[in-house]
Amino acid sequence: MRFVLAIAAFLVAAVMIGLGIAERTVFLGPDRATASVQLEDPTAFVVLDGDALGAYDGKQTIEVSGGSPVFVSYGREADVEAWLGDLVYTSLEVDDEGELVSSIVDPTQVEEEEPDAGETAAPTETPRATPEATAPAEDAAAAEPGPSPVGSDLWLEEFTGETAVARTLDLPEGIAVLIATDGTQPAPADISVTWPLDNSTPWAGPLIVLGGLFFLAGLVLLALGFIQHRRGRGPRRRSTDPGTKRSKLPTGPRPKSLPSGRRSIGRSRTAVGAIVLVPLLALTGCSAEYWPDFGDGNGSTPTPTLAPEERAADAAEEAEIAPPAVTEPQLELIMARIAENAATADETLDEQLAARRFAGPALTARKTNYAIRKQLPDQSGPVAVSAGPLEVVLPQQSTEWPRSVFVVAKNGDDPTVPQTAMMLVQDDPRSNYHVVYAMSMAPAAQFPDVAPATVGAPKVSDDNKGVLAPPVQVSPDYADILTSGDASQFWPLFQTDGDQLVAKYGTAGQQQTQAESDATVTVSFATKGGTGATYALGTVDAGALVVGTVEQTEKAVPNEGGTVAFQEGGPRAALSGFTNASAKGVQHTTGLQVLYYVPGVGSDEQIRVLGWAESLIAASEVP
Structure with missing residues (x-):
């Protein structure tokens, strides 16, 4: 019976360890999501709004290139829109396939639109809701150059580079990113946003460890089975037939000590268990991604960079008051x-x-x-x-x-x-x-x-x-x-x-x-x-x-x-x-x-x- 249980333990161990390793290999998902776009004829300004930045949870790594110089800033969406005013700009959004798509926004056309009788006018303060997606790119590129965005007090932070800018930010809802060169030239054409994805495998560690424990249990059951089998055989009886005469075999030199077969078997099994378990335990103990999160369980995430500003905006919204002019x-x-x-x-x-x-x-x-x-x-x-x-x-x-x-x-x-x-x-x-x-x-x-x-x-x-x-x-x-x-x-x-x-x-x-x-x-x-x-x-x-x-x-x-x-x-x-x-x-x-x-x-x-x-x-x- 012990042999049967040992075999069952080995099978369970193999399945659990295999599943645990598979979660970290063949079944492992991507650790990041990237949305990118290459603009053919960009306007002088490009805007990544809060919806695009919040397409995935986590920090955003923004990479911009294809212009000289490269300017990237972020601020409250309303402030970015106010700074752009009536300037034509390119709006970037994330589509259902996770890619950045561009549309041309002309605020002056939005403001001049008049609804038909019986229709409700579209709010002019959110021009992105009615982007001129079909506007010819050459018309956008031919738009009058705007002012330089460098050094504006509306930006919460700004970055510049000779040919490229790459920054990892933690921007909450309601924040937009403005991309440009100097306001007189087309904006950089190559833009990508990368978010980290949670590809942790919280059951890989437990599966591997439990599999290792079943493997040890199988070894123990196997050892106990051999011991019981040896004891069950017992000593053999000698023949009592008087007519039979046994010849005496020659004897060789007697060794000083006889090796213990049981101890040898025990040491070899221990070695095998150690060889199997040590790598498994090392594998499961190297990262928290292998284990379930036993925290407070409230789903909280790390505090974002602009948490005070975000909390102020939320409080202002609840109280129906305007947010503070600056952070x-x-x-x-x-x-x-x-x-x-x-x-x-x-x-x-x-x-x-x-x-x-x-x-x-x-x-x-x-x-x-x-x-x-x-x-x-x-x-x-x-x-x-x-x-x-x-x-x-x-x-x-x-x-x-x-x-x-x-x-x-x-x-x-x-x-x-x-x-x-x-x-x-x-x-x-x-x-x-x-x-x-x-x-x-x-x-x-x-x-x-x-x-x-x-x-x-x-x-x-x-x-x-x-x-x-x-x-x-x-x-x-x-x-x-x-x-x-x-x-x-x-x-x-x-x-x-x-x-x-x-x-x-x-x-x-x-x-x-x-x-x-x-x-x-x-x-x-x-x-x-x-x-x-x-x-x-x-x-x-x-x-x-x-x-x-x-x-x-x-x-x-x-x-x-x-x-x-x-x-x-x-x-x-x-x-x-x-x-x-x-x-x-x-x-x-x-x-x-x-x-x-x-x-x-x-x-x-x-x-x-x-x-x-x-x-x-x-x-x-x-x-």
């Missing part, structure tokens, strides 16, 4: 570019270079500072702009333009150097973000609670009545308390204790300046809300962060028969170019960029100044 990694890249631009422009005093990344009051302050420093090199520079680390990141919740982002960045490790608060604005999809306000944070400023960068903040309208003062009115109201002091009707709205701007530019500061002036000169002040645009973003307590400008003009007019002039070698004379004494008088204007916190209606808090920047923005003779 935090995207903003870090933008700030690095801005900081590099600012450092070079501040060193070379290049106004045109500064204008590439600055606008509004921040650009005005830099232009006047450069003009002064060209004549007075020892004058201090404008408010420093640093790449970070970023202490506060508050993007606007928006899918439209213009968009704004509020940032607070540290300037080095020195705690005595104030942090810089900035308001960044992007006017349209093809414009980069510009610093419109750049201010130093006030000492010990009590900053309000704001939403995380993955959620963002809603824009607060200029005339919003839900805050203590409408944002557009905050700077004029603040200018009024600088002019009238505690006699201003707006005085109770503002926290003036410890406000350094009130101390310097308010009534007390003005009186001190008048007292220190020459008796032959009459000094007067005019303070008003500035011309800079107001921007406001909501805080978590229903308040708002508001930035605006205040301008104070100081006029010095000589008494009858006298003259007055700017201080020789001073910044006002350098900016105005007026160095003579004037009987009319002289005047200069100081521009204040101010960051306010405006509480919501019903709060017991007051409006307070969180930061500011002051700069000389004009100087001249009195007209």
Whole structure:
């Protein structure tokens, strides 16, 4: 019976081991899926949308060649579409056979299409739904070249190469890839996307191991069978016939010890088992692909690269709010570019270079500072702009333009150097973000609670009545308390204790300046809300962060028969170019960029100044 069981065990072992090995050899599926296309006459831009990138699970390896240079970037689908605007482009999709197929998309034709009576108009914001697949390729190639996509702030990341680009990415749903050269030439023609496939064989390991165990069991049963068979034979009886006489055989030399046949058989069987099992165990133990996954069983996959952005988009969709204008990694890249631009422009005093990344009051302050420093090199520079680390990141919740982002960045490790608060604005999809306000944070400023960068903040309208003062009115109201002091009707709205701007530019500061002036000169002040645009973003307590400008003009007019002039070698004379004494008088204007916190209606808090920047923005003779 043991021999029968041993044979059965050997058969089961052979089947199980054979199946286990077959799973890793003849039955093993592919470990990757590749979709590729070679475009005959590509347009200047090619788009791989989220559906194409998500054709298979896992990371995407994108390989692009056939152009020079090669540019590849990725960003949110809506941002990519907005950047392309009315440009003709090639859309790539994955067909049922797993290959990339191309179609030409002309957004202008989609927008001009009018539905027949009784039909529903196709949404113009998704031109890929009605691609001009039959458009002649030569017409697409003849389309006007577009702008260069290199360096756009809309991209989450971009890559360039001389003749080819190959990158492995982990892009979630809602992300599209833009492929181009420089916007003026046809895009690279050879494009492929590769995804990893799960070809693990979780039962190969168990089958091989169990087969090995059955093989061992067969060896044990076989050995037990031989032992039982030997014992069953027993000793043979001698013949008792007296008439038979047996001859005596010659004997040879007696060996010192007799070999044990049983032990020899045992050792040989052990060796055979070891020879068979060691390779099998080594084979099954070398990779997790041979074994079932005994994890949490929830089917979770590794966290994708852009998980925070994806979670923010999901949260925004559930709450029916717009996603944040930028992601935090995207903003870090933008700030690095801005900081590099600012450092070079501040060193070379290049106004045109500064204008590439600055606008509004921040650009005005830099232009006047450069003009002064060209004549007075020892004058201090404008408010420093640093790449970070970023202490506060508050993007606007928006899918439209213009968009704004509020940032607070540290300037080095020195705690005595104030942090810089900035308001960044992007006017349209093809414009980069510009610093419109750049201010130093006030000492010990009590900053309000704001939403995380993955959620963002809603824009607060200029005339919003839900805050203590409408944002557009905050700077004029603040200018009024600088002019009238505690006699201003707006005085109770503002926290003036410890406000350094009130101390310097308010009534007390003005009186001190008048007292220190020459008796032959009459000094007067005019303070008003500035011309800079107001921007406001909501805080978590229903308040708002508001930035605006205040301008104070100081006029010095000589008494009858006298003259007055700017201080020789001073910044006002350098900016105005007026160095003579004037009987009319002289005047200069100081521009204040101010960051306010405006509480919501019903709060017991007051409006307070969180930061500011002051700069000389004009100087001249009195007209």
